Amino acid sequence: MSKKILLLSTGGTIASAPTEHGLAPAADGRELLSRIAPSVQQYQLESEDVLNLDSSNIQPEEWQVIARRVYQRHLGYDGIVITHGTDTMAYTASALSFMLPQIPIPVVFTGSQLPLADPLSDAWENLRDAFAMAASGQPGIFLCFNRKVSLGCRAVKVRTTGFDAFESVNCPYAAKVDSRGLRINPSVVRPAAGLCQLKDQLDCRVILIKLTPGFNPDIFDMLLGMDYRGIVIEAFGIGGLHFIHRDLVSKLQKVTEAGISVVVCSQCLYEASDFSVYETGKRILEKGVIQGRDMTSVAAVTKLIWALGQTQDPAQVRAFFETDLAGEITLD
Numbered sequence: 001m002s003k004k005i006l007l008l009s010t011g012g013t014i015a016s017a018p019t020e021h022g023l024a025p026a027a028d029g030r031e032l033l034s035r036i037a038p039s040v041q042q043y044q045l046e047s048e049d050v051l052n053l054d055s056s057n058i059q060p061e062e063w064q065v066i067a068r069r070v071y072q073r074h075l076g077y078d079g080i081v082i083t084h085g086t087d088t089m090a091y092t093a094s095a096l097s098f099m100l101p102q103i104p105i106p107v108v109f110t111g112s113q114l115p116l117a118d119p120l121s122d123a124w125e126n127l128r129d130a131f132a133m134a135a136s137g138q139p140g141i142f143l144c145f146n147r148k149v150s151l152g153c154r155a156v157k158v159r160t161t162g163f164d165a166f167e168s169v170n171c172p173y174a175a176k177v178d179s180r181g182l183r184i185n186p187s188v189v190r191p192a193a194g195l196c197q198l199k200d201q202l203d204c205r206v207i208l209i210k211l212t213p214g215f216n217p218d219i220f221d222m223l224l225g226m227d228y229r230g231i232v233i234e235a236f237g238i239g240g241l242h243f244i245h246r247d248l249v250s251k252l253q254k255v256t257e258a259g260i261s262v263v264v265c266s267q268c269l270y271e272a273s274d275f276s277v278y279e280t281g282k283r284i285l286e287k288g289v290i291q292g293r294d295m296t297s298v299a300a301v302t303k304l305i306w307a308l309g310q311t312q313d314p315a316q317v318r319a320f321f322e323t324d325l326a327g328e329i330t331l332d
């Protein structure tokens with residue numbers, strides 16, 4: 001029996017056409033399917049239009065719309081492909097990894113750098129591969145681009161124009177397409193264990209701060225005044241922050257004592273941070289911050305938005321970060 005796959009369209013370049021204001025989403029799911037029909041005849045296909053947005057406009061409210069639709073539909077299909085703009089696709093894929101734990105089918109995000117209607121478009125390849133992954137029976141939230149499939153919570157957009165626009169950071173790819181077909185890496189994927197739940201409560205009061213030499217710690221007082229509940233800091237190297245001239249350590253103590261959850265990561269894209277190595281890192285560990293380890297900033301931000309939606313208790317937020325929920329973190 002052929003696999004039954006649902007295409008959920010949300011807009012993005014893949015569906016875009018030129019307008020007087022620049023490229024904007026135009027094609028719906030049915031049009032996307034009809035254009036690629038010869039490549040996906042082996043599947044039973046249906047489509048639904050969820051949104052029609054450039055992904056720069058896709059925010060936590062839209063993550064909820066998309067997650068709820070996936071949850072409502074997942075029992076009727078072998079897999080779901082979600083077409084999405086590339087700019088924030090990694091954020092949405094990561095957020096859904098936390099919002100839909102134990103999803104029993106493959107849910108595969110894809111998009112393109114050039115509209116499907118363009119003769120040189122990369123959309124064909126990306127859609128073909130996304131459908132193959134959606135038909136694989138491998139449960140989870142994935143992002144498929146340029147013949148590679150990442151876990152949704154490990155993907156990062158790394159190029160503005162190149163077709164090789166996404167990488168799986170600090171984790172091997174979940175699957176690759178080569179002359180042997182779609183090859184799943186069994187060390188990355190995991191079986192669904194338990195019942196799928198929709199955990200869709202979110203709290204957007206989260207900010208990501210990239211430190212620069214000379215960064216003024218008083219900004220944190222401003223964030224306290226603005227009612228922020230979560231801060232992700234991209235610190236230096238393996239894990240360091242300045243405490244001479246401008247003392248980030250005592251300021252972060254004040255912030256954590258006020259009940260704000262602070263997650264510290266590295267501004268290096270690759271490899272894990274470890275704030276216990278240098279004095280410039282260790283001092284803040286004593287102040288109650290949470291280590292992001294090898295999580296990407298995209299995963300840290302989306303996990304914090306999700307975790308703060310689940311609980312008011314900073315200890316519970318910390319417990320979420322000390323747990324590998326979807327493959328987003330390596331704990332050893």
Ligand SMILES: NC(=O)C[C@H](N)C(=O)O
Pocket residue numbers: 011012013014053054055056084085086087088111112113114
């Ligand atoms: N390639 C793309 O899809 C970029 C587009 N601006 C979007 O994210 O919606």
